[in-house]
Amino acid sequence: MKLNIGLVLGIMEIALLDLVLCGDNIGIIALATRNLPPKSAKLAGIIGVTGAIALRIYFAICISAFLNIRWIPLRLIGGIILIKVTWDLISSTEKEEEYHGKSSQKFWDAVIAVILADVSMSLDNVLAIAGAADGNISLIVIGIFLNVPFIFFGSQFVMKLMQKIPMVVYIGGSILAFTSVKMIMEDNLFKHYIHLTHSTEILLQMAAAVAVILYGYNKVKNQKIRADVSKEKISKVS
Secondary structure, eight states: OHHHHHHHHHHHHHHHHHHHHTHHHHHHHHHHHTTSOHHHHHHHHHHHHHHHHHHHHHHHHHHHHHHHOTTOOHHHHHHHHHHHHHHHHHTGGGGGGGGTTOHHHHHHHHHHHHHHHHHHHTHHHHHHHHHHHTTOHHHHHHHHHTTHHHHHHHHHHHHHHHHHOTHHHHHHHHHHHHHHHHHHHHSHHHHHHOOOOHHHHHHHHHHHHHHHHHHHHHHHHHHHHHHHHHHHHHHHHO
16 A cells, blocks of 8 residues: 555656646647647647657656766757757748648648657756656656646647737747757756856846847737738728
């Protein structure tokens, strides 16, 4: 009985820890799937979350071995990947015309974006979960899978919010930009060659986030201007 209670408490600990750490992942799914039709968005979210969680579990199991190899720049690689994914997500509206008639390509692009961004941002999460589980694979697997419904349905809500308020897209993008720069600067290889004060690191992280917000504000403003011009032309014709 004591063993069962310990197992349940361990699973609850991992589930709660993963739940607290996965807030950004909800935004990732919403960002990546917002331009898909509702049914396709849900399917892309399910496939993306499944793939990302499978990789997260794998990394959590193997993380101790990776950490013993000091020269592997995990956070640096993850941060660079996340910068690329962030740019693809916030600039995706400019590419919508290229995807016209290529719904399958757009669908799989969204799935890949979910997986890459989720895994990149989950490196720190995985470290925390692996430590809390103390090497118990069962705790890691069950604890992470318990949060799948919350992540998926939470992303659906955020996606609807993004469709109603375009700036939400860029607020999410700014969080990804902040995180990506933070991950790069926290990497041991980066710190070995580049020495920055803590205040400088914070300043650069904030600058990345603000840059995305300004980019988004300008983009939304221009889209509104174009929409108003189009309405005026239509009203004149009619």
